[in-house]
Amino acid sequence: MARLDSPFRIGDVTVPNRLYRAPLLECAGNGPDAVDRLVAELEPAAAAGAGLVCQGATIVRGEGGCAAPGMTRVHDRRFVSELSTLTEAIHDHGGRIAVQLEHGGLRSMETWHAGYREANPDLRQLAVSRPPRLLRAMAATGFLDYDAHVLSTDEVYELAADFGRSAKYCADAGYDVIHLAGANMGLIHQFLSPFYNRRDDEFVDGVRFLEVVHDEIRSRAGDVPVMTKVPAETAAPPVIRRRLSAHDAVGICTRLVEYGYDAVVPVNGSVFWDASIVKGRYPARAWRDDRYREGYAEAFGGRLRARLVALGNWVESKCYAFDPAWNADLCRRVRRLVDVPVLCEGGIRGRGEMERLLAADCDAVGLGRPFYAEPRLPARLLSGDGDDSGGASEDARVVCENCNNCAVPQATGADGVCRTPAVLSEAGRLRKEGAYE
Known part of the structure; x- marks a missing residue:
C-alpha cells in the first residue's frame, strides 16, 4: 500500500510524492507577462x-x-524556451512539472464564443469528421456556429507532428512529462469518440491518432515520459447511442500502455462540454456578478443568450451533482490491467480519501479547483500537523465547496480564482494559523 508522501515513477522520472496539481486554466496567454503569470x-x-x-x-x-480565452500556445520555440524560468522554479522546490498539450477542435472558441467568431471570421474549426447531426441542429439556435474543416489523412499526420514539435520544445525547456489532453471534448477526445469520429481512413480507430502522436513525440523529444487522459462518455444523455463506455475506456488505456504510454488518467464525462467534467453546485454568484455581465454577453451573443446559458448551467447542476472521487471505479478497473501509474482526479477532497484511493484504485491523486482557493494546499495535506507519525491528519480536507464560482467567469477570460466569501474566509483563517507554511 503506497502512502501519499511516497515517491513513484512516470517513465524514468521520479515524482517525490503522489499528490499532484491537476491541469487547470491558467489564463496566462502568450503576452510579455505570460511566463511571470x-x-x-x-x-x-x-x-x-x-x-x-x-x-x-x-x-x-x-x-x-483554444477552448477558452487566455490559453497559452506552445508552437513557438522561442517563447517556449522562456518557460525554462517556470520549470526551474518548480525544480528548485523538488517538484516535477508536466505540460498538457491540446487542440480544441470542435470545442474551440471559433465554435462557441460569439465575440471571437466576429473578430476572426475566416477561422474554421478543425474536425475529425463532419460535426454530428445533433450538434448541427443545436447550431440553429445561434449559440454555436460550425464552419468545420475536416482533416485529411495527411493533415492528421501533420497535426500529430505539431504535437511532437511542441513536446520537443517543452522537453528542451525542462518539462519533465508530456501530458496529452485526451478528454474533456478536445480534439484528441473527438478522435477517440464514436459520437464524433465517422472517418473512413485509418484514423476511424481513434487510438491510432494517439499512437502517431506518441511516435512523433518519441522521434523528436526522445524518452520524455508521455501520459494522456482517456475518456469514458458515461455521463452522456441516453439519447446518445454512439459513445465510449467504461469498458471502451479500459480497453483504450490497455492499448496505449502496450504501445508505450508511461501513465494514464481515466476520466468519466460526456460527449458535450458540460458540467459533467466539474460537477457541483450551480454557480449563482458568478452569474450574478456585474463584473462579468458584459463578458458573458460578448461570449454568448447577447444578454438574453447569456441568461439562457445560465439557465442551462442550472439544469446541468441538477444532472451532475457533486460525486466524491467520481473517477475512482474507472481508475480501479484500469489499474488492475496495466503496469504503469494510473492517476486519479475528479472530486477528491480529503487526506483520508486519498489514502484509501491509493490503497486500491490508483497510484497518484490530483486536485484541480481546490487550488484556486488554496494555492499552497499540499502543505496542509502533506505536512505533520495532525497525527503522531508526522503525516497530516486523516480528516484534513480542502476548503473548496464545489460551487463552481471559480470556473464560469473564465468564459470571459477572467482568471481562475475562488470567488466564494465563506471559502476565502476559511482559507484566510488557515493562512493566519500557519497551515500553509
Whole structure:
C-alpha cells in the first residue's frame, strides 16, 4: 500500500510524492507577462510540496484551437524556451512539472464564443469528421456556429507532428512529462469518440491518432515520459447511442500502455462540454456578478443568450451533482490491467480519501479547483500537523465547496480564482494559523 508522501515513477522520472496539481486554466496567454503569470500560478503548489504540477491545456498551433480565452500556445520555440524560468522554479522546490498539450477542435472558441467568431471570421474549426447531426441542429439556435474543416489523412499526420514539435520544445525547456489532453471534448477526445469520429481512413480507430502522436513525440523529444487522459462518455444523455463506455475506456488505456504510454488518467464525462467534467453546485454568484455581465454577453451573443446559458448551467447542476472521487471505479478497473501509474482526479477532497484511493484504485491523486482557493494546499495535506507519525491528519480536507464560482467567469477570460466569501474566509483563517507554511 503506497502512502501519499511516497515517491513513484512516470517513465524514468521520479515524482517525490503522489499528490499532484491537476491541469487547470491558467489564463496566462502568450503576452510579455505570460511566463511571470505562470510562475505565480504554479510555483506555490510546488513550494507547498506537490510532487507533480500540471500546467493546464496549452495549444500546439499558432491560431485557433483554444477552448477558452487566455490559453497559452506552445508552437513557438522561442517563447517556449522562456518557460525554462517556470520549470526551474518548480525544480528548485523538488517538484516535477508536466505540460498538457491540446487542440480544441470542435470545442474551440471559433465554435462557441460569439465575440471571437466576429473578430476572426475566416477561422474554421478543425474536425475529425463532419460535426454530428445533433450538434448541427443545436447550431440553429445561434449559440454555436460550425464552419468545420475536416482533416485529411495527411493533415492528421501533420497535426500529430505539431504535437511532437511542441513536446520537443517543452522537453528542451525542462518539462519533465508530456501530458496529452485526451478528454474533456478536445480534439484528441473527438478522435477517440464514436459520437464524433465517422472517418473512413485509418484514423476511424481513434487510438491510432494517439499512437502517431506518441511516435512523433518519441522521434523528436526522445524518452520524455508521455501520459494522456482517456475518456469514458458515461455521463452522456441516453439519447446518445454512439459513445465510449467504461469498458471502451479500459480497453483504450490497455492499448496505449502496450504501445508505450508511461501513465494514464481515466476520466468519466460526456460527449458535450458540460458540467459533467466539474460537477457541483450551480454557480449563482458568478452569474450574478456585474463584473462579468458584459463578458458573458460578448461570449454568448447577447444578454438574453447569456441568461439562457445560465439557465442551462442550472439544469446541468441538477444532472451532475457533486460525486466524491467520481473517477475512482474507472481508475480501479484500469489499474488492475496495466503496469504503469494510473492517476486519479475528479472530486477528491480529503487526506483520508486519498489514502484509501491509493490503497486500491490508483497510484497518484490530483486536485484541480481546490487550488484556486488554496494555492499552497499540499502543505496542509502533506505536512505533520495532525497525527503522531508526522503525516497530516486523516480528516484534513480542502476548503473548496464545489460551487463552481471559480470556473464560469473564465468564459470571459477572467482568471481562475475562488470567488466564494465563506471559502476565502476559511482559507484566510488557515493562512493566519500557519497551515500553509
